[in-house]
Amino acid sequence: MITLRLALRNILGTGIRAWLNAFIISIALVASSWNQGVVAGMDEQAARAARDLEYGGGQYWQESYDPYDPLTLEEAHSPLPEELRRLVNEGKATAVLMMQGSIYPQGRMRSILLKGIDPRQHVLDFPTSALSAAGAGLPALIGGRFARAVDLARGDTVTLRWREPGGAFNAEDATIVHVMQTTLAAIDNNQAWLPLDRLQEMARLPGAATLVVLAPGTAPLSAPPGWVFRDPDFLLRDLRELVKTKSVGRVVLLVIFLSLGMLAIFDTQVLAIFRRRREIGTLVALGFTRGQVVRLFTLEGALHGVLAVLLGAAWGLPLLWLQARLGFAVPPGTEDMGISIGERIYPAYGAGYILGVAVLSLAVTTVVSLLPSRRIARLKPTDALRGRAS
Numbered sequence: 105m106i107t108l109r110l111a112l113r114n115i116l117g118t119g120i121r122a123w124l125n126a127f128i129i130s131i132a133l134v135a136s137s138w139n140q141g142v143v144a145g146m147d148e149q150a151a152r153a154a155r156d157l158e159y160g161g162g163q164y165w166q167e168s169y170d171p172y173d174p175l176t177l178e179e180a181h182s183p184l185p186e187e188l189r190r191l192v193n194e195g196k197a198t199a200v201l202m203m204q205g206s207i208y209p210q211g212r213m214r215s216i217l218l219k220g221i222d223p224r225q226h227v228l229d230f231p232t233s234a235l236s237a238a239g240a241g242l243p244a245l246i247g248g249r250f251a252r253a254v255d256l257a258r259g260d261t262v263t264l265r266w267r268e269p270g271g272a273f274n275a276e277d278a279t280i281v282h283v284m285q286t287t288l289a290a291i292d293n294n295q296a297w298l299p300l301d302r303l304q305e306m307a308r309l310p311g312a313a314t315l316v317v318l319a320p321g322t323a324p325l326s327a328p329p330g331w332v333f334r335d336p337d338f339l340l341r342d343l344r345e346l347v348k349t350k351s352v353g354r355v356v357l358l359v360i361f362l363s364l365g366m367l368a369i370f371d372t373q374v375l376a377i378f379r380r381r382r383e384i385g386t387l388v389a390l391g392f393t394r395g396q397v398v399r400l401f402t403l404e405g406a407l408h409g410v411l412a413v414l415l416g417a418a419w420g421l422p423l424l425w426l427q428a429r430l431g432f433a434v435p436p437g438t439e440d441m442g443i444s445i446g447e448r449i450y451p452a453y454g455a456g457y458i459l460g461v462a463v464l465s466l467a468v469t470t471v472v473s474l475l476p477s478r479r480i481a482r483l484k485p486t487d488a489l490r491g492r493a494s
Contacts, residue, residue, distance in 0.1 A: 112407060123415075125368045125408045129465055130416030132361030137458045138424060139357050141451030145428075148452050149287070150343055155320065156229040157288045159339045162324055164188060164197075164316040164331045174217075177202055181312040185328035188316050196322045198225035199313035201303050205266040207296065209254040216250075217295040218266060220303030227319045230291065234282035235299045242302060244278040247292025248285045258283050264296065269308055276306070362465060366472045369408050398474075405473020409466040416462075427451050 155161075169180035184192065184199060191197035201220040206213050221228075223235035235243045242264070246256065256262060258280055265275040278296070286292055304310055316331075318324055327333040392400075431448040 108403065122408065122411065126411035126415050128364055128368055129362070129409060129412030129469070130420065132358060132364070133412065133416040133458075133461055133465060134420035134423065135361055136358040136461050137420070137453060138427065138451065140457050141424065141428065141453040142449060144454065145431075145449050145451040147343070149449065151340055153286075153288045154290070154340060154343060155336060157286060158228065158290050159317070159336055160197075160227050161318040161320040161322050162333060162335045163318065163339065164327060164333050166314055167330050167332055169314055174204060177204055177217075177314070181307075181309055181314050182330055183311045184313055184316065185331065187325050187328050188331070191318070191322070191325070192222075192316065195226065196319045197316050198222055198227040198319075199300060199316050201300060201307070201309065201312060202314040203266060203303070203307050205264055205296075207254065208263040208265070209256055212254075214254060215294070218264070218303060219295055219297050220300035221297055222300045227317050230286060231282055231284055232297065235297065237279075237281040242276050242278040243281040243299065245282050245284060245297040246280060246295070248283055249289065249292045250294060250296075251280075251283045253294075256280055256283075266306060268306075274306065358461065362468060366468060369405050369469060370472050370475065402470065402474045406466065406470040408473075409469030412465060412469075413462045424451070424453055428453060 166180050166182050168176050170176045181201060181203075188197065188199075192199055198221060203218050205216055205218040207216050208214075221232050221235075223232050225232055232245065234245055237243050244262075244264070251257065254262075260280045261277050262280065263275055264278050265273055267273050278298070284292075291297075298306075300313075304312060324333055324335070428451050431450040433448055
């Protein structure tokens with residue numbers, strides 16, 4: 105207890121130097137926690153958007169379907185089995201048919217993906233009901249990114265071309281009935297959504313589908329022959345891997361800031377031992393063992409970590425809370441960075457991570473303080489009293 109009081113008095117006696125060291129370490133704690141919160145918030149937003157707008161509670165894939173190989177689309181369709189048809193009729197799933205096509209905005213050709221979906225479905229949370237528009241001929245729903253890329257707007261008419269099973273090409277004019285704004289590029293980029301029955305008629309594939317999306321909360325059935333079930337964990341695997349790579353920056357930032365703080369503490373400890381040789385000799389002469397003196401100086405260094413945690417909690421926690429509540433705007437041009445994010449990112453902080461970083465900083469501070477303090481064990485009390493180094 106005497107050692108603790110003496111160490112605390114010595115720390116506070118150094119004045120602004122102790123608070124500067126603590127402030128540098130507190131920046132490391134807050135900056136690392138903020139960075140982790142941003143990555144976690146992006147992960148949550150992207151995963152939620154993917155579940156709500158594309159994956160639902162899982163998907164049944166036609167066995168030939170491969171999302172990474174567009175050449176499989178020509179064969180990746182078959183009539184719905186009775187089990188899946190029953191789920192669709194009960195509103196617990198929705199069928200999607202995909203086929204390749206071309207679009208001709210302003211006379212230019214662009215390859216796109218045509219997707220058919222039931223306008224009455226409520227499994228996926230985007231405005232497919234717009235496809236029920238009366239008098240629209242062939243209604244089409246597109247995303248905002250794609251609309252800007254091809255310079256189309258609601259009410260415009262554009263020519264679609266597709267290839268029928270026999271190999272012949274066919275074309276029809278489609279009317280853009282809605283332009284949806286979405287954070288999910290997977291349902292936006294280079295694709296047009298059409299009523300399922302119209303696309304089945306165009307492709308001459310009555311009752312066929314490429315995949316069936318299960319409603320969230322619906323228990324999956326055993327996959328029928330010719331179909332494969334993919335659960336949300338499988339579907340979100342790529343997203344998790346992408347977020348994991350972005351998390352590397354979190355570790356790098358923590359190491360950089362902690363290194364700066366530890367360097368300041370190391371220099372402070374070395375300087376303190378050099379300038380306080382007489383004090384060390386006096387303490388030894390008063391009965392302190394070398395081990396007690398080493399513990400005193402180590403404790404003084406460790407108290408910098410304690411002050412940093414307290415200081416970081418004082419100014420950092422309100423700032424982190426405000427960021428989590430208000431979020432921050434995403435700069436323009438980040439829409440196609442490979443992750444689904446909205447116009448604002450809302451960081452999500454984990455108490456476990458913040459506590460872990462605080463404990464890590466305390467441990468590292470203690471170790472860094474111990475390294476120069478071991479020099480005290482080599483000092484002779486008589487030389488220390490004279491202010492000379494051994």
